Amino acid sequence: MKNKSSSCRYLxxxxxxxxxxxxxxxxxxxxxxxxxxxxxxxxxxxxRAVVLPALExxxxxxxxxxxxxxxSILDCSRKVISALNSRYVGESxxxxxxxxxxxxxxxxxxxKKGDEVKAKQHxxxxxxxxxxxxxxxxxxxxxxxxxxxxxxxxNINNSNHQRSYYRCTYKHEQNCKATKxxxxxxxxxxxxxxxxxxxxxxxxxxxxxxxxxxxxETSTPQSISTTCSDDLGDYSQKIENMHTPELxxxxxxxxxxxxxxxxxxxxxxxxxxxYMHRLLDTFACGALDLDSWEIDAIVRSxxx
DNA sequence: GACATTTGACCTAG
DNA sequence: CTAGGTCAAATGTC
Numbered sequence: 512m513k514n515k516s517s518s519c520r521y522l523x524x525x526x527x528x529x530x531x532x533x534x535x536x537x538x539x540x541x542x543x544x545x546x547x548x549x550x551x552x553x554x555x556x557x558x559r560a561v562v563l564p565a566l567e568x569x570x571x572x573x574x575x576x577x578x579x580x581x582x583s584i585l586d587c588s589r590k591v592i593s594a595l596n597s598r599y600v601g602e603s604x605x606x607x608x609x610x611x612x613x614x615x616x617x618x619x620x621x622x623k624k625g626d627e628v629k630a631k632q633h634x635x636x637x638x639x640x641x642x643x644x645x646x647x648x649x650x651x652x653x654x655x656x657x658x659x660x661x662x663x664x665x666n667i668n669n670s671n672h673q674r675s676y677y678r679c680t681y682k683h684e685q686n687c688k689a690t691k692x693x694x695x696x697x698x699x700x701x702x703x704x705x706x707x708x709x710x711x712x713x714x715x716x717x718x719x720x721x722x723x724x725x726x727x728e729t730s731t732p733q734s735i736s737t738t739c740s741d742d743l744g745d746y747s748q749k750i751e752n753m754h755t756p757e758l759x760x761x762x763x764x765x766x767x768x769x770x771x772x773x774x775x776x777x778x779x780x781x782x783x784x785x786y787m788h789r790l791l792d793t794f795a796c797g798a799l800d801l802d803s804w805e806i807d808a809i810v811r812s813x814x815x
Numbered sequence: 816g817a818c819a820t821t822t823g824a825c826c827t828a829g
Numbered sequence: 830c831t832a833g834g835t836c837a838a839a840t841g842t843c
Contacts, residue, residue: 661820663835
């Protein structure tokens, strides 16, 4: 039996009571829920950075399977966030409509200029800005299963850190339009966190098992081990408290995968305690101010 | 030499 | 006019 409470759990900014109707209830502020899912994405990304390097040293194909599982989990989270955002935002016009309005405005003021190259650049920039994007906060911005090439870096207003711009390595070879930006957060915490924003979908075909290992950014062993384990129980409780049945169902599936992978660390995937300790010791290099690429190199060097 | 990164210039939206 | 996104030549690395 559904609990049709008249108050909404995620309503910190609203003074009006929430409707008892499930659909209309989505108009409430779900930002706390979204924040939790974003945090979960971050944790999954951390976990992936720990597990995949170990599996990629074993040429038995498990790395590819686990990478796909991680991808599915993150994709699931993105869909949940997207669904919540679209309902929360409510009546805002679709992206195409916004683009059309700006296109019309630009047409009026543009005049004659615009050779073919400029037109192409213009079209690219316009579409780049208004295509769907997903963002996540993670200590490991480079380990996302894809190969990226940096093409720019900019100082950003009101931020102490530069923003880096990456495009898919296969942009020219396979016309893959995926790009991402990475920016370090101005946080005082002991774990360095980055905001990663993904634009566009990968249309390239890459072989995960052949993909090079990605950079593991500086993070402390404590931040990885304690955060992951402590948050799991916490996370279960939060999912139980979610008032939207569909959302809870989606997230429960996700949590199931999460638990499965964690459990697999020590059993089915063949990762032993000794390995985990050595891996965490390696991550401690972050505190020694080693460059992230050096850390990556250590992990790759086959110390397992 | 091939490929990746850096960095200043350029372009556009707001 | 400014901030942010992209380009492409210069530079670095293997």
